[in-house]
Amino acid sequence: MSTAVLNNGVIHVSDQCKACDHCTSICPTGAIQGRLGEKHHIEIRKCINCGQCLINCPFGAIDDFSMVNERIRKALDNPHQFVVVQEAPAVRVALGEEFGLAPGTNVKNKMYAALRKLGFDKVYDTEFAADLTITEEGTELIHRVFNALGVPGFEHAGPLPQFTSCCPAWVKYAEDNYPQILPHISTAKSPQQMFGAVSKTYLAEKLSLDPGTIYSVSVMPCTAKKYECDRPEFIASGYKDVDAVMTTRELAQMIKTAGIDFVNLPDERADQFIGSSTGAATIFGVTGGVMEAALRTAYEVLSGEALGKVDFQAVRGLDPVREAVVEVPVKALGGKTLPVSVCIVTGTRYVAPIIEDVLADRSNYHFIEVMNCPGGCINGGGQPIRRDTY
Amino acid sequence: MHIFAEKAGMTRRQFLKGSGLLAVTVIVSGIFAKIGIDAFAAGDNYIAQRAAGLYSLDEKMALRKSHENPEIIEIYREFLSPGEEKYLSAKAHHLLHTKYGKNIPAFIEELKAPGQNENSHEAA
Ligand code: SF4
Ligand code: SF4
Ligand code: SF4
Numbered sequence: 001m002s003t004a005v006l007n008n009g010v011i012h013v014s015d016q017c018k019a020c021d022h023c024t025s026i027c028p029t030g031a032i033q034g035r036l037g038e039k040h041h042i043e044i045r046k047c048i049n050c051g052q053c054l055i056n057c058p059f060g061a062i063d064d065f066s067m068v069n070e071r072i073r074k075a076l077d078n079p080h081q082f083v084v085v086q087e088a089p090a091v092r093v094a095l096g097e098e099f100g101l102a103p104g105t106n107v108k109n110k111m112y113a114a115l116r117k118l119g120f121d122k123v124y125d126t127e128f129a130a131d132l133t134i135t136e137e138g139t140e141l142i143h144r145v146f147n148a149l150g151v152p153g154f155e156h157a158g159p160l161p162q163f164t165s166c167c168p169a170w171v172k173y174a175e176d177n178y179p180q181i182l183p184h185i186s187t188a189k190s191p192q193q194m195f196g197a198v199s200k201t202y203l204a205e206k207l208s209l210d211p212g213t214i215y216s217v218s219v220m221p222c223t224a225k226k227y228e229c230d231r232p233e234f235i236a237s238g239y240k241d242v243d244a245v246m247t248t249r250e251l252a253q254m255i256k257t258a259g260i261d262f263v264n265l266p267d268e269r270a271d272q273f274i275g276s277s278t279g280a281a282t283i284f285g286v287t288g289g290v291m292e293a294a295l296r297t298a299y300e301v302l303s304g305e306a307l308g309k310v311d312f313q314a315v316r317g318l319d320p321v322r323e324a325v326v327e328v329p330v331k332a333l334g335g336k337t338l339p340v341s342v343c344i345v346t347g348t349r350y351v352a353p354i355i356e357d358v359l360a361d362r363s364n365y366h367f368i369e370v371m372n373c374p375g376g377c378i379n380g381g382g383q384p385i386r387r388d389t390y
Numbered sequence: 391m392h393i394f395a396e397k398a399g400m401t402r403r404q405f406l407k408g409s410g411l412l413a414v415t416v417i418v419s420g421i422f423a424k425i426g427i428d429a430f431a432a433g434d435n436y437i438a439q440r441a442a443g444l445y446s447l448d449e450k451m452a453l454r455k456s457h458e459n460p461e462i463i464e465i466y467r468e469f470l471s472p473g474e475e476k477y478l479s480a481k482a483h484h485l486l487h488t489k490y491g492k493n494i495p496a497f498i499e500e501l502k503a504p505g506q507n508e509n510s511h512e513a514a
Contacts, residue, residue: 093443103436104443132465134456136486139477165488175491187487197485202469233494235501236485273461279448280456286441296455310454316445318438378440386436 005065005230010049010223011381013040016061023053023062028348028372029173046176048348050169050372051223051381064223064247064381068254071244075215076119083215084203085115086126086195090221090285090377091248097384098252099262109267114255115219116268122207125270126218127277129195130284130293133166137188138297141367145340151332158183161343161358161365164290166190168228169372173348174355181355191284192218192225193234196241198274206273215243219251221285221380224372247382279310287346287376288315288322291369295326295342302338304331318375320347321354323365343368346376 013023013032021036031047034040042053054062075081092108101107115123143157165171165186174181189197196216204211218225228234229242246254255262270276280296283289292312299307314324323343330338343365345351351370357363373379453459463475471479489497 089444090440093440093447097436102439104439104441106443106447108447128459128461131456131459131462132486135462135466135477136482138456143478171490179491182490182493185490187489189486189488193488194486198465201485202465205469233488233498233501235498274465276459276461277451278456278459279451279454281459282448282451283444286444289444293456297457300455300457307455318441375437375441378444379437 003230005227006232007044008065009042009044009047010065010226011042011047011051011054012063012065013042014061014063015039016059018059018061020058023057026052026056028052029176048169048172048176048372049224049227049381050348052373054223054381055379055383055385060385065226066246066250067226067244068246068250072217072246075217075243078215080213081215082121082207082209082213083119083217084122084124084199085120085217085219086124086129086192086199087111087115087219087251088126088192088221088225088285088377089130089282089289090380090383091219091251093285093378094221094383095248095252096263097386098249098256101263103386107262109269110262110265111219111251112270113265113268114251114260114262117260117265118254118258120217122271123268124195124199124273124275125277126191126195126220127281127284128274129191129198130281131278132194132198133188133191133284133290134280134293134297136194137162137164137186138294138301140186140188141294142298142301145338145366146332149333158187160184161363161368162186164367164369164371166284166290167224167371167377168222168231169224170348170351170370172224172227173351173372177352178355178359180359184358189234190225190228191281192220192228192245193241195274196229196234196243197237200237200239200241203274211237211239214239216241218242218245219248220245221248221377221383222373223247223381225382249382249384252384285377287371288317288344288369289376290371291315291342291344291367294367295340298340299326299328302331303329305329315342315344318346320350320374321345340367341365345370347374348372 017039019037024032029046031043032040075083093104096105096107112123141162143154144160144162146154147157148160163185199216200211200214226245229245234241280293292315295312296310326340328338328340329335341364466475470482
């Protein structure tokens with residue numbers, strides 16, 4: 001396994017740097033060093049690989065480490081490798097921008113078609129793993145709530161509040177700066193990593209393949225996902241769970257290089273077994289989406305009642321910090337209503353006071369969603385760059 | 391230089407849209423009350439447009455709750471917790487959960503220990 005990403009980080013300032021100093025105001029961790037008029041550089045130790053500096057540099061002077069030529073193309077060219085691919089929710093509403101379509105245009109079904117044309121043996125969807133994240137992470141939350149309420153049998157559940165774990169930039173920020181908060185972070189892997197582990201176990205069984213021949217690729221709106229896939233603990237399948245990651249921008253580039261007429265591709269569907277998904281998984285790509293998806297499932301599990309209306313408008317929006325209280329009747333408590341208190345943070349720079357409150361025992365929240373990028377993964381460091389906004 | 395900084399600053403402000411840092415919504419009568427206005431309907435910047443794209447996709451999906459995904463039901467019944475639909479089963483815990491920070495080195499040793507699973511660790 002390559003340790004390049006772990007040792008050197010994903011994001012680098014190139015010689016094109018014009019020393020304008022804009023990136024230092026963007027970086028949520030203070031990792032970028034350099035004075036106005038001086039070429040800037042990134043302090044690897046502090047960097048959380050989010051790529052926000054990259055998409056906001058007015059001179060395009062920041063690059064991300066690419067796995068396309070060294071890993072992905074080699075796997076696609078190797079006849080002994082069975083190459084499978086997953087795509088995150090946020091990719092499908094931004095990829096079209098690289099081909100002249102309006103932001104927000106859903107190109108999911110053309111994306112599946114393009115990936116098949118690029119030579120992937122099977123095309124699945126990260127959204128399947130997002131649904132799996134909800135059943136695991138949502139259940140973990142319920143167990144933590146029961147433990148806090150003193151329900152017998154849940155003594156081994158972790159403390160409240162529970163933080164989400166799907167953003168690897170946020171996870172690294174917590175590890176680097178607030179190790180005491182780590183028991184509060186859900187132990188559930190991110191959807192990308194769950195998909196990887198499942199692709200080399202369950203899928204291998206379903207397709208009667210030697211898991212050693214499976215090469216698992218993901219398409220992400222995110223540069224931190226490249227770092228996440230190379231973290232050494234993601235080997236639960238017996239192999240490297242996710243072999244390589246490309247960004248939305250890199251997929252667009254591969255499609256263009258291959259001469260594929262993207263906008264005129266026929267609509268195709270994802271492959272069977274780990275390719276289907278629900279709307280709850282789709283909204284993972286926007287801030288508040290993981291929270292809303294978890295509430296839809298937790299509400300039904302806790303109340304034993306079917307939700308009539310599934311939209312939790314209260315957790316939606318683009319404000320960097322939002323909170324809401326959702327009243328949930330709990331069957332296990334004889335129908336007693338539990339006010340579930342939640343908080344959503346989009347932008348790592350806003351999370352410190354919330355962590356401080358938890359550590360000082362001042363927090364009333366049950367569940368806190370943290371996404372590093374302003375707006376969520378739809379505005380991730382791997383997404384198409386909007387020069388028109390400058 | 392000044393112009394770039396100014397305009398890029400605009401993007402941030404556009405994003406924050408002059409709203410308070412902490413938006414509080416308390417729903418007293420359950421989730422059926424529709425209090426929030428659709429923050430994205432009138433959005434003219436690309437972040438709001440991408441968000442609106444995902445919400446409209448969600449609305450069009452036949453299933454909108456994760457635990458109703460038939461392939462999720464199948465992976466639990468056939469593989470993660472054979473014969474039942476048990477979240478957080480031992481196998482789910484092994485494959486789908488992780489550890490953080492200083493707990494990682496010992497966790498890696500645990501994963502590499504013989505008998506953890508039938509697969510090899512050649513790539514790890
Ligand atoms: S924003 Fe880009 S050009 Fe300006 S200092 Fe940072 S890297 Fe250099
Ligand atoms: S990638 Fe993120 S954390 Fe790293 S220097 Fe850029 S903005 Fe800062
Ligand atoms: S918010 Fe999403 S895109 Fe941004 S760093 Fe986290 S996982 Fe990646």
